[in-house]
Amino acid sequence: MEGFLSVIGKAAIVYSWLFTDRHTSLALDITHRCNLRCKHCYFWREEHPSELQDGGMLFLMRRLRKEGLRAAIIYGGEPTLRLDLCRAASGIFDACLIFTNGTHGFPDIGRAKWILSLDGPEKINDEIRGTGVYWEAVNAVKKAARPPLVHMTISRLNKGCVEEFVAAMAELPIDGIGFSFFTPEVGDDSGQCALEPYERDLLLDEILSLRRSYGHIVGMTEAMARQLRSDGDFFSWNNALRCPVHKRVRCFSPDGSPKMCTYGDKADCSKCGCAAVAAYRGAFHPLDMKTLLMVFCLLGMPGSSLLRALLRPPVKKTENKSHARKELFGKMR
Numbered sequence: 001m002e003g004f005l006s007v008i009g010k011a012a013i014v015y016s017w018l019f020t021d022r023h024t025s026l027a028l029d030i031t032h033r034c035n036l037r038c039k040h041c042y043f044w045r046e047e048h049p050s051e052l053q054d055g056g057m058l059f060l061m062r063r064l065r066k067e068g069l070r071a072a073i074i075y076g077g078e079p080t081l082r083l084d085l086c087r088a089a090s091g092i093f094d095a096c097l098i099f100t101n102g103t104h105g106f107p108d109i110g111r112a113k114w115i116l117s118l119d120g121p122e123k124i125n126d127e128i129r130g131t132g133v134y135w136e137a138v139n140a141v142k143k144a145a146r147p148p149l150v151h152m153t154i155s156r157l158n159k160g161c162v163e164e165f166v167a168a169m170a171e172l173p174i175d176g177i178g179f180s181f182f183t184p185e186v187g188d189d190s191g192q193c194a195l196e197p198y199e200r201d202l203l204l205d206e207i208l209s210l211r212r213s214y215g216h217i218v219g220m221t222e223a224m225a226r227q228l229r230s231d232g233d234f235f236s237w238n239n240a241l242r243c244p245v246h247k248r249v250r251c252f253s254p255d256g257s258p259k260m261c262t263y264g265d266k267a268d269c270s271k272c273g274c275a276a277v278a279a280y281r282g283a284f285h286p287l288d289m290k291t292l293l294m295v296f297c298l299l300g301m302p303g304s305s306l307l308r309a310l311l312r313p314p315v316k317k318t319e320n321k322s323h324a325r326k327e328l329f330g331k332m333r
């Protein structure tokens, strides 16, 4: 019965996206604490007011669910530091994604899906996230009861290793790899991490080429790439008034206070690289079945993974790992 109600809830989310302009989703930082100190992360550098206790956080989640938010993305800090809240969110919302750095494994949390943040193959990832983090996370993936998604934030620190990273991830039991571009805060890119528009365009070409080589495990469609391209739709939404995340997702800090977006109040929309915007706009502006299927898989719609597997385009097996880079360099010459 619970599973049936959850399916109805997921269908209601898609209905709202298609036919209403309501908020549908919650993005909640359940903690500001983290056991890592990633180079590109501004979260741990900032002062934060004390976070809500478990009771307050549960009350907030239940209240927002009653107000009609059926989907949730849980962030931190590191959410596994409050595992009971992860489990609670999984039960409260009809669809729930939870980001983690993977160093505490992938405990069973019910129907919610883990998203593992990694930023490259071992050397690059560990330069950014800390020594030993890559293998800790990868070994945990191998033991996970359900395959997690993997998410890479591409910045100046790791832009040269996307292909190598995808090749490494393709060997693991994962559900797919998503990509964002690093989004700086207004007036502060102290790590000089943000990429120029032309660099992002070239990387999008590379990722799409990797999708042709590795198949749907590479979570980027043409329609999604168009949202992030400087010669595509990027400049039609990259401000808070037009951004769909701002319109559809209510975002909260660990103390329960609302914020402009998942990246915080100071996020520089003009340089936004948000994967959620790319997926949402890619699926619905205009309707694109490949991206919609990806969104259904993210929501955990029954049958969507099977359908994705059945509709999988033929992977170019004869092409080796250097295929995408050759194609990219061909374009650059």
Ligand code: SF4
Pocket (backbone or CB within 6 Å): 034, 035, 036, 037, 038, 041, 042, 043, 044, 076, 077, 078, 100, 101, 117
């Ligand atoms: S794991 Fe996430 S929250 Fe923690 S330092 Fe890294 S990017 Fe920041």
Ligand code: SF4
Pocket (backbone or CB within 6 Å): 183, 237, 238, 239, 240, 243, 244, 245, 246, 260, 261, 262, 263, 267, 268, 269, 270, 272, 273, 274, 277
């Ligand atoms: S930073 Fe990106 S996701 Fe956040 S409000 Fe601005 S445009 Fe939207």
